[in-house]
Amino acid sequence: MPVRCSYASSQHPPDTCEGEPVSEPDDFPHRIVDPKPAEATRIASVNVNGIRAAARKGMGEWLASREVDILALQEVRATPDVLSKVVTEFAEQAGAEDPDSQWHVHDHEAAHKGRAGVAILSRKAPVETRTRIGDDRPEDDGRWIEADYEIGDGSLLTVVSVYAHSGEVGTPRQDHKMRFLQYMSEHLPQLAQRSDHVLVLGDLNVGHTKLDIKNWKGNVKNSGFLPEERAFFDTFFGDAGYVDVARSLAGEVDGPYTWWSYRGKAFDNDTGWRIDYHMATPELAGRAVNPQVDRAADYSMRWSDHAPLVVDYNLP
Template sequence: MTTTPTARRSRATSSADPVFQSPVEITGRCSAGSAQQPPEHRKGAPVGEAADFPHRIVDPKQTGATRIASVNVNGIRAAARKGMGQWLASRDVDILALQEVRAAPEILSPLVTGFAEQAGAQDPETHWHVHDHEAADKGRAGVAILSRTAPVATRTGLGDGRPEDDGRWIEADYELGDGSVLTVVSVYVHSGEVGTLRQEHKMRFLADMREYLPQLADRADHVLVLGDLNVGHTELDIKNWKGNVKNSGFLPEERAYFDEFFGEAGYVDVARSLAGEVPGPYTWWSYRGKAFDNDTGWRIDYHMATPQLAAQAANPRVDRAADYSLRWSDHAPLVVDYQLP
């Protein structure tokens, strides 16, 4: 694991509701086959605003809350072209974990600068501190953490430089108001495929996580692990779970690791704890067929928190696009507000 002081890595660019909801349910959602109607296309929306900013989501943040989000962008350049900047400008996010960035730092930072400019403000608080862990194999994997305030330290890598670790794990430490430290992780677990080397890498990575997560919890005051973990933990996490019991992403041996993450390792599945025992809410849908329109999805994106931090979580949202044509990734952001000390 590589540790990097903030001064060397930072590139600063110029609740109480326990029910898990999607903003689409709040702002209006198109049914399959209906005319496209972005979230802001509703009575009372300012003339021109809906058409100009179809990716905006209205969800005011509670006073004093820290909004933390995670999303697999499926390539940051494509996401930026398709409307990610509009989404980010409207969400008042304080910390954002990205996975599958697939871009070098010299590409990522200007894109993030563009996101800040889309917010339409010159205040430095609209700018981001950007930290990333790029994969050696260009155009693959890559994780990053964006934050309004600079972390006091960052670290990259989960293992000892093994191939399965490349561009998949980054940590950032933030000093909180009471002097304690919050460690935020952005992680991207391999997608895998049964019988392939990728699946072997995935299983080794999950084993490394099982070993390391308790150590991280012992070392830090608060820990929040964010990312695309590419595993549905229970039958509630996959719409078509019966058809996937022999596929990577829902294998018993993969799910057993999550039993340990949320058991002996001491972490809390924040989204599930707030949603209760209900199907989903899903965060990934295949581009094939009508998976998105029919909500035939997988819940494979997580907020994993140490218990004291999880107790301060509220207002969870899956920012599912209002229409297939408005998707800027095959994943939807998972957004949660935390009352930090």
Template sequence: MPDETTPFGEFPHRVVDPKPEGLTRVASVNVNGIRAAHRKGMGEWLASRDVDILALQEVRADESIVTKLIGEMTEPTGVAWHVHEEEAAQKGRAGVAIVSRTEPTEVRSGIGDGHPEDQGRWVEADFALGDGSTLTVVSVYVHSGEVGSVKQEHKMRFLEYMRHHLPQLARTKDHVLVVGDLNVGHTELDIKNWKGNVKNSGFLPEERAYFDGYFGDEGGYVDVARTLAGPVEGPYTWWSYRGKAFDNDTGWRIDYQMATPALAETAEKSAVDRALDYSLRWSDHAPLVVDYRLP
């Protein structure tokens, strides 16, 4: 029977979208603290989504806690998941993880020169594919930034690190998928109120120029969700908790799945798992989910 406490039934966080046979489902989400996300219903979403690889950002917990909570969330699936995290230097901040049904063959953490503010923001995992090639998945969390502050300096430094590292990954790995909260809207289609944000961190011309490079000849990556969605507004992945941003869909598309070209060609479907109602949100971000037909 429907749960009388909610108009959305007994399982309000569940997403019904069966995964076709032969596809690999990759999801990415900034959980805004995994303890709170777990408490608010993330586990119900995860148990229903049939994800193979899950990239998390801003977990704000050490690996033992993430492993414990993921175990509780995925217990209904009967699968023992593998968790690999790069923790932030300061407890309770940042933290990125890759959670997967199969064990990676190799895991690497960090990017750049090891600046403390950049820890807990980049983790890579290699997965063996059926044709003998390797899929490298990266979970990344770019600084949010703040114009005129040291936070923006940290952000610009990190974007510069990515400018150098992304082409290197593409040259040395078979297939690369970089996913996560990149905290930049690339084009005017990616922010509902773009005119009011041209001088704010997240939509500065100098930030967006980096994405021109990532998705251009310099980087060579493909914006998978944008390619599948086409030239439409959004679909947004983040909404402020303030005011009526969520109710009015005044959002930002700042979560990405960036793939090397051959890998991008295997992407068949993309979805943003936006909550049915403001009260049902378990993060200020919504998961970005893409199905790939991997070799």
């Protein structure tokens, strides 16, 4: 059974997290019991590390139990047809009477097959979707999608699913990553001006502070924790006006981490990175409650190297 690590208890190891979920039968090892408040909109984000592999390993069970209204996916690595088929199977697994109507699926497939790819799944149809940050920017291929939703008071909520480059110091991959982060720093203020509320979800492949990486001292010269990368996040959460939702609710505590290497004992020892974010405009951030990292109970039950980050928003 997955362990539901709340941000309020993030200083504890995963096996002592407060507010653990109710046990489910062994037939459903990936399910989590965490009833959604009636007034809340539940929004989740996860890097699936390949949607087909995640589905085979148990993602559908997790999704069926989580009452998610909007789900941002990164590293989908599948064609639109394959993604739609997998999502339909998720709906069938959940016992939906009409699987085709359960999720509205919008994606941005990368030009290079088997790489990147982002998507937004929602129970409600968006009024508009857009891909890419700007024109003639190959660095954002398969890495950015926006969807606009009209919410209860008639205002506009823009949701983004983003997958930043992992980068590698001294290679073109790092150059691509830095350009992509620069594009984000230019686009985010514009997005906040055109929409009433903005929520940027995804794997940004950077730990902002020392609290976001277990072994930060060993990574100060590695991609993911470089000073020049982290400076962009100072801008995102400074002049650009966005709020790091999970961190604002957690306070100054370690993690909780959202990514662990498959190598060695990183997962077992909770030697992780917090590189998955909910970045919100201030009013929207003020409506966020109950942030959870849905960390698997043990290594064998992981369906991705990332864990979903789930937050409830009390939208009008």
